[in-house]
Amino acid sequence: MAELRSWRHRRAPGEPIGAATRESYYGLPVIHGPHWHWPIVFYFLLGGLAGGSAVLAAAARLLGGRSARPVVRAGRYLAFLAVLPGPLLLIVDLGRPERFHHMLRVIKLRSPMSLGVWGLIAFSLSAFLNALRQAVDDGFFGRSNRLVRGFQQLPDRALAIASTVPAFFLAGYTGVLLGATAVPLWARNALLLGPLFLCSALSSAAATLSLLLARRSQNDRAEQALAQVEFLALTGEVALLEAVHRKSGPVIGRPLRHGAEGRAFAGARATTATALALHGLALLLPRRWRQRLELPASILALAGAFLLRATMVFGGHRSADDPAATFALTRSDE
Amino acid sequence: MSSTVPVGRTRARPGAFGFLTDTTLCIGCKACEVACKQWNQLPMDDFGFTGMSYDNTGDLGATTWRHVAFIERISDREGRRPTTLAPFQSNWLMLSDVCKHCVHAGCMEACPTGAIIRTEFDTVVIQQDICNGCGYCVPACPFGVPALSPFDGKAHKCTLCYDRLKDGLEPACAKACPTDAIQFGPVHALMDRARARVSELRAQGVEARIYGDQALGGTGGIGGLNAFFILTAPPEVYNLPAKPELPQRRVLPAFLTTALAALALGIATLFSFRRVGRMQHG
Numbered sequence: 145m146a147e148l149r150s151w152r153h154r155r156a157p158g159e160p161i162g163a164a165t166r167e168s169y170y171g172l173p174v175i176h177g178p179h180w181h182w183p184i185v186f187y188f189l190l191g192g193l194a195g196g197s198a199v200l201a202a203a204a205r206l207l208g209g210r211s212a213r214p215v216v217r218a219g220r221y222l223a224f225l226a227v228l229p230g231p232l233l234l235i236v237d238l239g240r241p242e243r244f245h246h247m248l249r250v251i252k253l254r255s256p257m258s259l260g261v262w263g264l265i266a267f268s269l270s271a272f273l274n275a276l277r278q279a280v281d282d283g284f285f286g287r288s289n290r291l292v293r294g295f296q297q298l299p300d301r302a303l304a305i306a307s308t309v310p311a312f313f314l315a316g317y318t319g320v321l322l323g324a325t326a327v328p329l330w331a332r333n334a335l336l337l338g339p340l341f342l343c344s345a346l347s348s349a350a351a352t353l354s355l356l357l358a359r360r361s362q363n364d365r366a367e368q369a370l371a372q373v374e375f376l377a378l379t380g381e382v383a384l385l386e387a388v389h390r391k392s393g394p395v396i397g398r399p400l401r402h403g404a405e406g407r408a409f410a411g412a413r414a415t416t417a418t419a420l421a422l423h424g425l426a427l428l429l430p431r432r433w434r435q436r437l438e439l440p441a442s443i444l445a446l447a448g449a450f451l452l453r454a455t456m457v458f459g460g461h462r463s464a465d466d467p468a469a470t471f472a473l474t475r476s477d478e
Numbered sequence: 479m480s481s482t483v484p485v486g487r488t489r490a491r492p493g494a495f496g497f498l499t500d501t502t503l504c505i506g507c508k509a510c511e512v513a514c515k516q517w518n519q520l521p522m523d524d525f526g527f528t529g530m531s532y533d534n535t536g537d538l539g540a541t542t543w544r545h546v547a548f549i550e551r552i553s554d555r556e557g558r559r560p561t562t563l564a565p566f567q568s569n570w571l572m573l574s575d576v577c578k579h580c581v582h583a584g585c586m587e588a589c590p591t592g593a594i595i596r597t598e599f600d601t602v603v604i605q606q607d608i609c610n611g612c613g614y615c616v617p618a619c620p621f622g623v624p625a626l627s628p629f630d631g632k633a634h635k636c637t638l639c640y641d642r643l644k645d646g647l648e649p650a651c652a653k654a655c656p657t658d659a660i661q662f663g664p665v666h667a668l669m670d671r672a673r674a675r676v677s678e679l680r681a682q683g684v685e686a687r688i689y690g691d692q693a694l695g696g697t698g699g700i701g702g703l704n705a706f707f708i709l710t711a712p713p714e715v716y717n718l719p720a721k722p723e724l725p726q727r728r729v730l731p732a733f734l735t736t737a738l739a740a741l742a743l744g745i746a747t748l749f750s751f752r753r754v755g756r757m758q759h760g
Contacts, residue, residue, distance in 0.1 A: 169547055169717035170530045172537055175622035179613045203747040209755030239611015239631025243591075246610045250592040254726045257614045258590035312740035320732040324725045325617040326584065334728040338736030346743050365754045372750040377743060464617060467717065474620070474719035 168467035175326045177464030180237065180457055187233040188318050188453040189348070191264075192341060194226035195315030196349025198271060200373065202304040202311070204366065212366040216304075217278055218356050222349070223311070224275035227268050234264075256321035263317055267310035274303050315345035322456060328396045328473040329463035330456070333388050337456070340384040347377035347416075348449035351442035358439060371438050375423040378445060381416050385452070389413070395472040399459035409459070412451035419444035486673040487692045488702030489581045490665040494600035495643065496579055496704030497652065498668040500675060501716075502686065503659035504572035510544040511535060511574075513654030517639065518543065521629060537717075538575055540627035543636035544651050547573045549715060573707065573716045574660060576651070577602070577623045577636035578690065580724075581701035585635075587726040588618035593633075600665075600704060601638040609633050620700070620722035638705070665704050672708055679710070686710050689718060698723030 168174065201219025204212035235244045252258040279285065280295040319341040323334025330337065350373045357367060389409075392400055400409045422441035426434040463469050490496070514520065520541045528534050533548040549571040583602045586594040593608035594615060604615075604624065611631040615624045624635040639649035647653070652662035661668060672688050679686035689695040690706025695713065698721060713720045 168714060169537075169549065170528075172717060173622065174717050174719060175620065176616045176625050178617040179626055199744065199747060203744075203751045204754070207748060207751040207755050212751065212754045237612075239613065239626050239633070240609070243610035246591040246593070246608055247612070249608070250590070252587070252590065252592070254587045254729050255590050255614070256729060257588065257612065261590060308744065312737075312744070316736040316740060317733075320729060320736055321614075323732045324588065324729045325614075326620040326622075326722070326725055327617050330617075331723075331725065331728065334732045335735045338732050339739030342736060342739045342743055346747070366751075369750045369754050373747050376746040376750065380739070380743070460617070470719055471714050474722045 168471070171467060173465045174467045174470040175464050177327065177461045178325070178457075180460075183233040183237045185450075185453045185457050187230055187237075188341070188457070189450055190226045190233075191230055191318060192315045192345030192449065192453075193349050193352060194223045194230070194271065195267065195311040195313075196345040196347075197226060197353065198223040198267070198274065198307045198311035199315075199346065200349055200353060200370065201274065202308050204369075205301065205304040208366060208369070211364060212369070214357050215353060215366045215370065217282065218353050219349075220271075220274045220278040222352060222356070223307075224271040227264070227271050227314070230264060231268070256317055256324050260314075260317045260321060263310055263313040267307075267314045270303070270307040270310050273298060274307050277303055312342065316342040322460065325460075326470070326473075327460045327464045328466070328469035329392060329399055329459050331473055332393075332396050333391055336384055336388050336391065340381065340388065340452070343377045343380035343384060344449045344452055347374050347381055347419075347445045350374035350377065351419075351445040351449075354438060354442045355446075358435065368434075371423060371426065371434070374442065374445060375420065375427070378416055378420040378423060381448070381452075382413070382420050385409075385413050385416060393472070396463065396469045398466060398469065399462035400455070403462065405455050405459040405462055408451045408455040412448050412455055415444040415448035415451065419448060485676065485691065485693065486669045486688055488665060488669055488690070488696060488706075489692070490669075490702050490704055491581075491600050492664075492666065494581075494665040494704050495638070495663065496601070496665040496668060496706065497576060497638070497649070498661045498663075498672050498706060498708070499574050499576065500659050500661070500672075500708045501571060501573045502675075502679060502684070502708060502710060503657045504546070504574055505657055505659075506532075506546055506548055506570070506572040507656065508535075508546045509654045509656060510651035510660055511542065511546055513650040514544045514636075515542075517642070517650035518637070538577070538623050538625070538635075540625040540634040541629075543576065543634075545575045547571075547575060547716060549573070549711075551711075551715070571711060571715065572659075573709070574651070574655075575716070575718075576705050577638070578621055578695075578706070579636075579638060579704035581696065581704060582699060582724050584618045584620055584700075584725045585615035585624050585633075587724070588614045590614060597640055597643075599638065599640075599643050601640065601643075603637045603640050604633055604635060606632060606634075618725050620719055620725065636705075665702075665706075669706070672706065675708060679708075684710055689713055689716075694720060695722070697721040699727045700724050 197219045204215035247261045316338045319337030322330040399405045419441040426437040551569045609632040648662040652660045690703030696702035
């Protein structure tokens with residue numbers, strides 16, 4: 145029974161009931177933190193990967209022509225495979241998993257989680273259709289039977305274009321979801337988290353596709369395009385990480401500076417910045433040198449995306465448990 | 479609190495019911511906690527000593543819907559031990575904390591299943607047959623009220639004794655309170671009473687204020703609290719946020735910046751792929 149409400153563990157260990165916590169109730173948290181753990185970190189990561197892959201596959205399908213076919217194929221399959229565990233991870237995380245379908249009772253425009261459920265369904269459907277179309281083209285179901293001819297009626301370009309809206313939504317809504325809470329770290333950065341998660345989604349998807357395609361070709365035009373997307377998305381990511389760091393300030397930003405979350409955040413900033421620098425350097429070098437720089441850059445970009453999600457999810461716990469952070473967010477203006 | 483701030487303004491509906499918890503009358507007997515536990519058949523909490531105060535409850539939770547905080551003001555805000563006492567006040571502050579039943583409730587707007595509803599009494603209730611324990615209401619509450627129960631995995635909080643209200647009874651905590659520190663009734667009538675009480679206390683030299691109107695507590699789109707309080711110290715002393723904000727106010731702006739970022743990244747992606755196909759033909 146002692147474990148039922150072990151609130152004692154929620155006070156920052158070693159912190160005296162002194163200066164920072166004097167204006168609180170014995171340093172106890174003002175708000176209740178989220179219960180989200182690793183399943184949600186991986187859901188955020190895979191959701192971003194899926195959304196980013198779908199966007200890249202769509203762009204490659206629309207503009208890429210024949211030489212971008214590998215990107216379209218890998219992107220469509222990756223989008224579908226990455227989103228598959230999503231619903232499972234979310235259901236596992238519920239207090240009552242057998243009631244997951246209660247999410248489908250309502251649509252609430254002001255609840256990012258409600259919108260997110262419907263967005264996830266829309267994306268899953270579109271990713272499935274895109275992957276199915278790709279599989280038909282790749283001859284997975286044979287070449288000329290009635291089923292294949294039927295599936296080939298699916299409008300290829302229209303599917304690609306239609307997938308971009310739910311793809312961007314899936315990659316970005318999680319940031320809005322975190323921002324629409326009372327957790328100081330998330331609330332203070334509400335306007336930045338969506339764009340940050342989007343940038344990270346696109347850079348990690350481009351990185352994964354580059355790694356998947358790296359062995360089979362000699363850094364052709366399509367791969368250069370992927371590298372360029374990664375470079376641009378990483379630029380946004382590095383800038384937004386800096387913006388989050390500054391906007392959080394000394395009190396609310398405490399989880400970004402101290403402890404395991406602080407190290408993870410520093411790691412996220414370091415890996416994304418290094419990945420960006422490597423990509424920048426690769427652009428200046430002759431073509432045959434590029435791949436050697438772009439491979440480690442892609443691995444670093446993926447690591448950065450993972451560290452960012454872990455920092456934000458677990459940093460939220462730390463932030464919610466810090467009464468000084470809540471008061472910094474809600475102090476009266478006078 | 480400056481005197482120009484309009485005191486006691488709330489957006490509560492005319493028919494709304496709620497609590498006025500007057501901390502100047504609270505003697506810290508915890509009868510409300512016990513009555514709540516008994517009526518709502520709530521399981522026991524961690525049976526231990528906090529080691530910090532006489533309060534061994536700690537905070538509100540899934541199995542604690544009333545929590546009496548014992549605040550011993552050992553030092554003032556500058557860290558000095560006070561040598562004089564305010565009239566009619568000891569150095570003890572008692573606050574029976576409870577769900578605020580916000581006029582615009584963050585938990586209710588966050589709930590993706592529609593399990594959290596507003597009743598005919600304008601109170602906020604979690605329907606236990608609908609809740610699937612997603613836990614989004616928990617961090618969406620600016621006051622730290624709802625919590626997930628380890629017993630059944632669902633979110634729980636004060637229902638303002640919905641079942642008792644249905645039968646024309648007042649909530650168990652208000653019924654049990656021996657000093658009438660917890661008063662139940664129509665919100666607007668309670669607000670009038672609170673305003674009179676605050677001016678009475680101020681005439682006696684007590685630095686009293688209402689927590690839960692649109693100037694303090696019920697701020698930032700929350701529109702007021704149907705369960706509100708009379709405090710004699712800054713809200714932070716009671717672990718209450720002075721100017722909380724309805725978290726869902728940030729949803730639309732955040733979606734807008736995210737959409738802008740999506741537009742920019744979409745253009746960047748198309749820009750990056752623009753020459754891939756062209757090389758094919760040329």
